[in-house]
Amino acid sequence: MLFVTLRETPAEAEIPSHQLxxxxxxxxxxxSGLYAYMxxxxxVLQKVSGIVxxxxxxxxxxxxxxxxxxxxxxWQESGRWNTYTKAEGIMFSLTDRGDRELGxxxxxxxxxxxxxxxxxxxxxxxxxxLYQIQTKFRxxxxxxxxxxxxxxxxxxxAYSFHTDEASLKETYAAMDRAYRNIMTRCGLEFRPVDAxxxxxxxxxxxxxxxxxxxxxxxxLYTEDGNYAANTEKAVSLPADVEESPFSSYEKLATPNTETxxxxxxxxKCSPTxxxxxxxYEVIYDNGMTVLVLINIRGDRDVNETKLTNxxxxxxxxxxxxxxxSLTVPDATAQKKWATKxxxxxxxxxxxxxxxxxxxxxxxxxxxxxxxxTVVDAKNFVTGSNEVGYHVVGANWGENxxxxxILVDIQEAKAGDRxxxxxxxxxxxxxxxxxxxxxxxxxxxxxAMEASFTNEQGKTEPLWMGCYGIGVSRLxxxxxxxxxxxxxxxxxxxxxxxxxxxxxxxxxxxEKMAAGEKLYEEFKQAGVEVLLDDRKExxxxxxxxxxxxxxxxxxxxxxxxxxxxxxxVKRATKESQDIPIESVVETIKGWIETES
Ligand code: ATP
Ligand code: MG
Numbered sequence: 001m002l003f004v005t006l007r008e009t010p011a012e013a014e015i016p017s018h019q020l021x022x023x024x025x026x027x028x029x030x031x032s033g034l035y036a037y038m039x040x041x042x043x044v045l046q047k048v049s050g051i052v053x054x055x056x057x058x059x060x061x062x063x064x065x066x067x068x069x070x071x072x073x074x075w076q077e078s079g080r081w082n083t084y085t086k087a088e089g090i091m092f093s094l095t096d097r098g099d100r101e102l103g104x105x106x107x108x109x110x111x112x113x114x115x116x117x118x119x120x121x122x123x124x125x126x127x128x129x130l131y132q133i134q135t136k137f138r139x140x141x142x143x144x145x146x147x148x149x150x151x152x153x154x155x156x157x158a159y160s161f162h163t164d165e166a167s168l169k170e171t172y173a174a175m176d177r178a179y180r181n182i183m184t185r186c187g188l189e190f191r192p193v194d195a196x197x198x199x200x201x202x203x204x205x206x207x208x209x210x211x212x213x214x215x216x217x218x219x220l221y222t223e224d225g226n227y228a229a230n231t232e233k234a235v236s237l238p239a240d241v242e243e244s245p246f247s248s249y250e251k252l253a254t255p256n257t258e259t260x261x262x263x264x265x266x267x268k269c270s271p272t273x274x275x276x277x278x279x280y281e282v283i284y285d286n287g288m289t290v291l292v293l294i295n296i297r298g299d300r301d302v303n304e305t306k307l308t309n310x311x312x313x314x315x316x317x318x319x320x321x322x323x324x325s326l327t328v329p330d331a332t333a334q335k336k337w338a339t340k341x342x343x344x345x346x347x348x349x350x351x352x353x354x355x356x357x358x359x360x361x362x363x364x365x366x367x368x369x370x371x372x373t374v375v376d377a378k379n380f381v382t383g384s385n386e387v388g389y390h391v392v393g394a395n396w397g398e399n400x401x402x403x404x405i406l407v408d409i410q411e412a413k414a415g416d417r418x419x420x421x422x423x424x425x426x427x428x429x430x431x432x433x434x435x436x437x438x439x440x441x442x443x444x445x446x447a448m449e450a451s452f453t454n455e456q457g458k459t460e461p462l463w464m465g466c467y468g469i470g471v472s473r474l475x476x477x478x479x480x481x482x483x484x485x486x487x488x489x490x491x492x493x494x495x496x497x498x499x500x501x502x503x504x505x506x507x508x509x510e511k512m513a514a515g516e517k518l519y520e521e522f523k524q525a526g527v528e529v530l531l532d533d534r535k536e537x538x539x540x541x542x543x544x545x546x547x548x549x550x551x552x553x554x555x556x557x558x559x560x561x562x563x564x565x566x567x568v569k570r571a572t573k574e575s576q577d578i579p580i581e582s583v584v585e586t587i588k589g590w591i592e593t594e595s
Contacts, residue, residue, distance in 0.1 A: 002039060003534075005544050015214040017479035018146035020488050024548045033143025033151030037472075040548065043496035044475050045154060049133050051185045051493065052156045052469060055178040059171075061129035061158055066111045068135065072101035074110040078447045079321055082285050087324040090138040104137040109444050109466060112159040116462055117450035123163045126452065126462075127171055131158030133471060145214070147476040148432065154471040162463035163454060165441070172204070172439055175467045179208050179435050182469065185595075187491025188478060191431065193219050194229035196305050197438055205438040208469075209431030210477040219431045220412055222424040229412075230433075232305035236416030236426055238297065242270035244379035246393035254390045258345030260298040267381055267392055274298030275374045275382040275394075277347040281329040282311050282367075284320030289337065290363040291329075291356060295349050295403065296410060297373035298381075303411035310369065310407045318363060337362045346383040346390065349400045368403035373410050375402070432477040435469040479549075482571075488549030489571050493595035499529045499587055500550040504538035504557050514556040514580065518565070521584045527591065546570065551594070552587050 006023045013019040021027045026041040037045060053063065072093070075081035084091035085103065092104040105111070112130065120126065136155045143151050158175065162168040176192065183190040188210050195207040207230055209219055220236070221228035229235070245268065257263045264271045280292040280302075292311070294302060304326060311323055327333065334342060339357045353365045374380070379393045382400075396402040414428035445451065445462040454460050475494065482489045492498065499522055503515035515531060522529035530550065532541050538557075545553050555566040564577040567587070578586055 001530075003544075005547055013146065015145050015148075015480065016483055017214070017476045018148070020479055020483055020547070020549075021146055021476060024488060027146060029146075033140060033149065035147060035150060035152075040496045041475070044490070044494055045471060047494040047496075048186060048471050048475050049154075049156070051182055052133065052471065055182050055185075056131050056156070056158060059129065059174045059178050061131045061160075063132065064130050065132050065134060066105070066108050068105045068137070070103045070105050070108075070111055072103060074114055074448075075103055078110050078113070078444055080110070083322045083324075086285070087283075088141060090140060092137050092139050105134075106136055106138045107466075107468070108132070108157055109159065109440070109464075110448070113444045113448045113450050113464070116161050116445070116464075117448060120161060120450070120452050120462065123452055123454050127160060127162045127167050129158055129160040129171060131156060131467075145476075147472040149216075150472065153473065156469045156471055158467040160465040160467070162465070163452065163460075165439075165463055168439055168441075168463045168465050172437060172465050175437050175465070176206065179437065179467075179469065183208060183210070183434070186474065186478060186494050187482075187595075188434075188474075189481060190434070191219060191221065191228055191429070193221070193431075194233050195436060196230065196232040196309070198305075203439050203441055205436060207433050208435035208437075210434045210474070210481060211429060211431050212477060212480040213430055214480055215430035215432040217431050217433055219429045220414060220416075220426040221429065222418045222421070222426060224421065224424055227418050227420055227424070227426075231412065231428075232303065234412035234426070235408075235419055236412035237419055237422055238300055238373060238410065238416055239272065241272045241297075241377070244273045244381070244393070245269055246273075246379045246381070249391065249393045249395075249399055251384055251389050251391050253388060255388045257390065263381065263390055264298065267390065269381055269392075271298035273377075273379075273381055275349065275377055275380045276300075277349055277351070277383055278302055279329065279342070279347065280307065280326060281333055282326050283324045284315055284318050285322045285324050286318070286320045287361055288318045288320055288363060289361055290318060291337065291366050292369060293347070293349070293351060293366040294369045294371060294407075294409070295374050295382075296371040297377070300371070300373050300410040301413075302371075303409055306407075306409040306411075310409060314367070314405075343383065343385050343387050346385065346387050348383040348385045348391070349403070351385055367405075369405050369407045369409075370403040371410055372406065372408045375406060432473065432480065433470075434474040434477055435467075437467040438465060440464040440466055483549075486543070487547035490549045490551060491595075492551045492591055495549065495551050497528045497530045497550050498591050499527055499552045499554060500532055500545045500548075501529060501554045501556070502532045502538070502541050502545060504541065504555060506533050506535060511556045511560055514560055514565070518554060518556070518580070518583065522587075525584050525588055527584065527588055552590065554583060554587070 004025045009019045010022045028036045085093045133156045160171045191209050195205045197205045218231040220234040276298045278294045282290050381392045384391045416426045418424040442461040451459050519531040553568040559577045568575045
């Protein structure tokens with residue numbers, strides 16, 4: 001076999017799992033987010049896929065394989081072509097020799113909905129759940145961490161079709177159970193969390209987070225186990241507002257107080273009494289730029305995922321469908337539309353619309369949004385639109401007009417009280433999103449006219465769900481959760497091989513023969529085994545076996561003279577001598593209990 005390990009840690013790899021997979025020869029890099037799965041990696045991926053397949057089949061889902069090259073016209077129909085191919089869109093697109101536009105599948109809602117509209121006629125055919133395991137392509141903005149965020153990666157995606165919401169919820173619950181089984185069987189420590197539905201759309205969704213420090217996502221949960229959510233989605237009760245020390249409206253000189261902390265210090269009030277005014281610039285898919293002014297409590301931050309969702313809802317107001325970008329405008333960006341320099345750090349809720357220059361691609365007025373945290377603010381402190389000054393003792397209706405659009409976009413954070421039980425506080429953890437399940441509802445079926453005839457003979461749109469699992473990401477996440485200074489410690493169920501038989505000295509004929517015999521016996525017993533009969537030092541072979549992370553090591557060494565072999569468990573490094581006749585049965589037993 002091809003077996004090449006590296007002594008040095010490759011400089012390009014930042015996190016342990018990426019370093020170890022490269023060093024142990026599991027993957028090789030070809031470009032940003034592009035990797036070859038070497039035979040050992042492929043073996044792990046096949047194991048993970050096998051578990052996924054079994055659990056999917058157990059729910060009654062059916063496997064299929066859909067085209068990766070997808071005609072643009074289908075994505076036009078669903079309204080996603082522009083969002084997915086322009087600006088920060090993640091779909092690779094191309095034009096074929098006949099001048100037809102195609103996208104390289106980042107996901108398959110359009111394809112599957114087309115199949116449904118052409119094949120599903122009646123309620124009698126429902127419910128239905130189709131899935132595939134396939135390479136997906138995504139032109140990620142920041143590919144990194146090896147297989148964690150690749151531009152080409154393996155995903156299992158399933159799509160279900162239903163007559164109504166109740167049926168969708170049943171399948172969603174079955175998929176939830178299947179995902180928990182998959183994670184458990186793969187030997188992972190995980191947490192299902194409430195999630196934002198993002199560009200995929202729909203109502204409810206849940207992510208399956210593999211807990212690890214290197215995770216890109218933050219999770220907030222409560223100790224009682226009754227609440228867990230991705231920070232993007234999490235809700236909380238912020239600390240109570242303190243009473244304002246001001247009772248009359250006044251303008252105060254507050255030099256050099258561009259931050260909330262400095263304002264609070266100089267005017268001597270709690271940040272909860274301050275109304276912070278945050279400016280965002282959003283560009284919609286029709287090229288329209290809108291300046292957004294948000295009023296939010298001084299001690300809270302804007303959650304940009306929630307803000308994006310609100311701005312997407314408001315898109316029709318600007319004759320647009322979706323958002324292309326959302327940023328806090330820097331000096332250069334401000335130059336494009338500001339008529340004069342903005343009183344940054346001192347903005348008030350009534351910042352005048354004449355700061356925006358007349359242009360057909362820029363909305364003339366600020367889009368003013370008020371966050372729930374400041375709707376009831378009394379005698380508050382805020383900017384004055386004049387650099388170096390704030391106002392205190394301000395009130396909505398007296399000094400400022402309360403914006404009409406009320407939003408709930410504050411970011412929940414660790415230490416906040418939980419909504420379901422205010423005696424519980426939110427705790428933060430990091431996780432790797434390995435799976436995501438969605439109740440899509442009728443978003444795609446309505447857009448693409450996929451319908452069925454119900455029992456009364458009436459035509460209705462199909463209800464849909466979709467369910468993804470990152471097979472390649474999950475495999476690497478398993479390493480991120482399980483390694484030591486010497487290498488990978490694979491959970492037995494997804495290890496590339498169960499056992500490695502090492503012959504320390506291949507010139508010793510007796511030890512060599514014993515190794516070869518054991519190797520055959522393990523194979524006969526259905527145990528996946530490697531034989532290390534390389535002409536290498538014993539120490540180097542031991543090191544390699546630890547790096548590669550095979551769960552059980554069998555050595556035909558010194559104890560052979562007593563009819564025994566040395567057996568070492570990779571996870572604990574625990575070593576014992578076992579009689580040669582019973583070693584196969586013993587290890588086979590361990591494998592069965594472990595996987
Ligand atoms: P992320 O938020 O990490 O970008 P996503 O929410 O876009 O992921 P989904 O569309 O929900 O991902 O895809 C389903 C699953 O596919 C994810 O839960 C994840 O495990 C996996 N996945 C998504 N993007 C990548 C990627 N670039 N590389 C590897 N796996 C990925
Ligand atoms: Mg997701």
